[in-house]
Amino acid sequence: MTEPVVIKIYDDQWRWKQEKEIYVYQLLEQHAVGPVPAVLHRGDTDNALERCYTVMTMLRGRPLSAVSHGLDRASLREIYRQIGGCMAAVHQIPQDSYGYLTTQVLDPEPTPGQTRGALRRIRQAARRLERAGRPVPPLPRSGAVGLVRLHRQHTSAGGHHRRHPAHDGMIFSR
Incomplete structure (x- = not known):
């Protein structure tokens, strides 16, 4: 066959x-x-x-939407547990950076470790500004969300942002 x-x-x-x-x-x-x-x-x-x-x-297989009406809660919970397991495995695939994936990462974003390092350097620079008596801009509170907000403030104030033509606006985060 x-x-x-x-x-x-x-x-x-x-x-x-x-x-x-x-x-x-x-x-x-x-x-x-x-x-x-x-x-x-x-x-x-x-x-x-x-x-x-x-x-x-x-x-x-068949789409879950085609069979879910006939499944009990325990079976659905098990299916969702399996989906979660697959998603967890996807998130464990190492990449050099985050961003829109083709055969490489386009418009790479920093990894969580790089983000933490960038935040640490930003906070150190802010402390130096404070010690010198200069104004300190609002700092991101944490992680990539804070850096994205800081980036948006930068670009809305006339900063430069490069966008790849294949990028469809999706942002992936871990």
């Missing part, structure tokens, strides 16, 4: 997503976050459709 496959065809405007999706599938497989479809073949635009395509194994 032949195993079913999925053939995903990409419109020209989404062609870049093909490489991203294959890269993410490889990351998930390398870190045993699964199940993950196996990519059997990838093709460029040299075909009758003149579109990129990916052929991958089809994962068996």
